[in-house]
Amino acid sequence: MNNNRQWLLKARPEGMIGTEHFELVTSAIPEPAAGQALIKTLMLSFDPAMRGWVEDEPSYLPPVAIGEPMRASGVGQVIRSNNPELPVGSLVQGMLNWQEYSLADPSSGWMPRPLPAQVTPSMALSVLGGTSLTAYFGLLEIGQPVAGETVLVSGAAGATGSVVAQIARLKGCRVIGIAGGEEKCQWLQQDCKIPEVIDYQKQNLKDELARRCADGINVFFDNVGGDTLEAGIEHMADFGRIVMCGAISGYNDASPAPGPRNMMKVITRRLRLQGFIMMDFMDRMEEAYRDLGQWVAAGEIAWREDIQQGFENIPSTLLRLYDGRNQGKQLLQLAEPSH
Amino acid sequence: MNNNRQWLLKARPEGMIGTEHFELVTSAIPEPAAGQALIKTLMLSFDPAMRGWVEDEPSYLPPVAIGEPMRASGVGQVIRSNNPELPVGSLVQGMLNWQEYSLADPSSGWMPRPLPAQVTPSMALSVLGGTSLTAYFGLLEIGQPVAGETVLVSGAAGATGSVVAQIARLKGCRVIGIAGGEEKCQWLQQDCKIPEVIDYQKQNLKDELARRCADGINVFFDNVGGDTLEAGIEHMADFGRIVMCGAISGYNDASPAPGPRNMMKVITRRLRLQGFIMMDFMDRMEEAYRDLGQWVAAGEIAWREDIQQGFENIPSTLLRLYDGRNQGKQLLQLAEPSH
Missing domain, CATH: 3.40.50.720 (NAD(P)-binding Rossmann-like Domain)
Known part of the structure; x- marks a missing residue:
């Protein structure tokens, strides 16, 4: 278990995206340097817009490059840390991508956000995602x-x-x-x-x-x-x-x-x-979290989660969105949080 | 000269509009009743949107009915009047339609607007239209x-x-x-x-x-x-x-x-x-007239008018818009104002 598995973008789809456009590679788990933290991916989110991210065309996000891990938001847990803002054991969310481990590195500009208390990984990616x-x-x-x-x-x-x-x-x-x-x-x-x-x-x-x-x-x-x-x-x-x-x-x-x-x-x-x-509304997230949180707490909003399992099933899980097989927010669990 | 010629919508075009969709009819010039005024059409405006007005589909204006004079805005002159707001000789603008004479009738809700001083008929329909x-x-x-x-x-x-x-x-x-x-x-x-x-x-x-x-x-x-x-x-x-x-x-x-x-x-x-x-901006026309008037007076806006002649040429003049033959605002003159 000291390997990091990743699904890399292997080729750009023309037409329907498929599992053949991704490639599973294995590398060593990176060591966090000063200021960095190592995050273990617990759950990944799948969204229809991800199809656009692999197009070879500049858009609101740069295209995922061939040979890079596929971009995806997710929830993870800090397992090693040289950064006091990311204590070991804490749950975080952000662009964790299709990989088992990632390095949070404030100097590169990428820092995941802590999960609010009482928000589970799946809720953070579904009804509060x-x-x-x-x-x-x-x-x-x-x-x-x-x-x-x-x-x-x-x-x-x-x-x-x-x-x-x-x-x-x-x-x-x-x-x-x-x-x-x-x-x-x-x-x-x-x-x-x-x-x-x-x-x-x-x-x-x-x-x-x-x-x-x-x-x-x-x-x-x-x-x-x-x-x-x-x-x-x-x-x-x-x-x-x-x-x-x-x-x-x-x-x-x-x-x-x-x-x-x-x-x-x-x-x-x-x-x-x-x-x-x-x-575009990044600076106004608090009001959305406040209202959504109240509606969820009051039972005014129903939601459901379609949680697949297993790192090897990541690419095929994405396809569920495009033929409508998913029943609710499409997620995939890689691991349980450790306490 | 005591006849009123009109171009009526004869049939709805499917595809390209043509002169065959209109019919010239002649009737007696109407007599203005109490409160009414008789207006002689001097100049008509031709606009691309008129093609939409003959479609058999509710829109922002009701469709022109088969057998009605074609709808068009124009400038006219009051030649008989039982209405002190429309003195004989005054120039007015409004929906005069494809006809030589029309009755302004405040009780029916239709009243043309007076032309501002120093605005010519063609300017009222072109750069100030x-x-x-x-x-x-x-x-x-x-x-x-x-x-x-x-x-x-x-x-x-x-x-x-x-x-x-x-x-x-x-x-x-x-x-x-x-x-x-x-x-x-x-x-x-x-x-x-x-x-x-x-x-x-x-x-x-x-x-x-x-x-x-x-x-x-x-x-x-x-x-x-x-x-x-x-x-x-x-x-x-x-x-x-x-x-x-x-x-x-x-x-x-x-x-x-x-x-x-x-x-x-x-x-x-x-x-x-x-x-x-x-x-949609009817209640804010004054600010537009003010700005446009200033720009025109200062020579800051160029415009040109393509003025065709003759009642009989009305339908063919509309077609000039759709093949791009018009050179500037498409107008047609029926008569000169009398002084």
């Missing part, structure tokens, strides 16, 4: 819903979408969720208390929106893109806001699919389509 | 340019685009105009003082944008849509704003063309695409 922060700021700051308005959420059973739908409900909006499959729709209705759900696998999305949204959609939080975005645009109310959060339907296309055919409606209905990423 | 108000509010309120930023304008030699480009220049921005043909490009450079112009007929738009906009476009005022919109999105800077004003490239498509393939960039670059129409 990046997807919930994305939901919080995207809905409230970009979408700006007003009580009584109609909010449409695609990918509504996903980690981000389900929190969006529930925050919109808590803010007094009428919420319509789009999800795929009976199980996800039932979970939204029963656990998340979102009575109006469209099962896009069984129902015709355009017909359902036409039937339910005669007065128009005020806020559309879109995680899916493609035809779903086009269908939503078609039924927006005047001055509606479209929160452009993700486009999972197209992440694995070899060449990008055509965009919405009805962009003229953006003009005639005076719509606002706005993209954002969670990191 | 709806296209300039669209340019003013679209650029400043939706685009929110900051001095030093890069502003891209498509349809830059058009009535709206040329005023956008010049206001952006007056606000201290770097301006890049896109126009078709040497004559339009020279006019932009020499008269409008926009040194950077891309001639999309001669140059490759994507290559030119890549070459000129390495640091990204902060505001894109788009009048064209389609491939031009896609090319602009490709080179937007982080947090860039796209003012969705028009999409003339697609107005006459029988079925809507696919939208931009690169909508993912809206997310990763945190772009804002926002549609608007000038009427």
Whole structure:
């Protein structure tokens, strides 16, 4: 057990990402130098946006280089330390990447954040993690819903979408969720208390929106893109806001699919389509943690975690996001914290 | 001369609009009743958005009905009046439609506005008309340019685009105009003082944008849509704003063309695409008239008018907008004011 296993990016996918794009390598566990600390990865988070990180194109984060460990956020535990801010045994979160051990090194600018007390590793990466922060700021700051308005959420059973739908409900909006499959729709209705759900696998999305949204959609939080975005645009109310959060339907296309055919409606209905990423709100995280923490403590927000096991299953776990197999926030556990 | 000629909408176009979609009819000139005034049309304005007004689909204005005179803004002169607010001889502007005479009737809610002193009919419909108000509010309120930023304008030699480009220049921005043909490009450079112009007929738009906009476009005022919109999105800077004003490239498509393939960039670059129409700013017209009037008086804004002649040429004059034959704001004169 004195080896560090890593999954490196071996090749850039064109089209669907697969396990063949990653390579398992083994090296010695690094020794923490002065000021550094050694962190053991306990749990990793899997997010649809990771597909974009392996594209060979500058974006809001630099592309993961070939031969580097795949970038991923996670929770770890400090097991050796030459840094008083990172005491041995403490739990931390940050970009731990697909590897069993990493070195925190303040001089290189990378320092993981301590986990708040009473927050478990999985909660830190699920209902209090990046997807919930994305939901919080995207809905409230970009979408700006007003009580009584109609909010449409695609990918509504996903980690981000389900929190969006529930925050919109808590803010007094009428919420319509789009999800795929009976199980996800039932979970939204029963656990998340979102009575109006469209099962896009069984129902015709355009017909359902036409039937339910005669007065128009005020806020559309879109995680899916493609035809779903086009269908939503078609039924927006005047001055509606479209929160452009993700486009999972197209992440694995070899060449990008055509965009919405009805962009003229953006003009005639005076719509606002706005993209954002969670990191833009870094300096306002405290308010999100405060509100999310209160809702979780009060039992007002349901969530679920899909926790896979085992270092060797990391690449295949990522694929679960793109065929919709995951049931809740996709995580993978490498180890239990030691006490 | 006691007949009223009108061009009625005869059929809805599918695809390219043509003279065959309108029908010339002649009826008696109406008599103004109590409170009404009879207005003689002097000049009509032609705008790309008129293609949308004949679509059989509810929009920001109701569709022009089959058998009704085509909707159009214009300038007229009061020739008979039972209304002290509309004295005989006064010049007015408003929706006069494609007809030689119309009745102003305050009880029906429709009253044309008086022309300010020293404003000629053509100026009221060109540099002080709806296209300039669209340019003013679209650029400043939706685009929110900051001095030093890069502003891209498509349809830059058009009535709206040329005023956008010049206001952006007056606000201290770097301006890049896109126009078709040497004559339009020279006019932009020499008269409008926009040194950077891309001639999309001669140059490759994507290559030119890549070459000129390495640091990204902060505001894109788009009048064209389609491939031009896609090319602009490709080179937007982080947090860039796209003012969705028009999409003339697609107005006459029988079925809507696919939208931009690169909508993912809206997310990763945190772009804002926002549609608007000038009427949304109705209660703030005075500030636009004040600023535009000052710029015009100081010779800071160049404009030109393409004035066709003759009632019988009204439908064919509309078509000039869609093949780019118009050189400046498209107008048509029916009569001179009488003194």
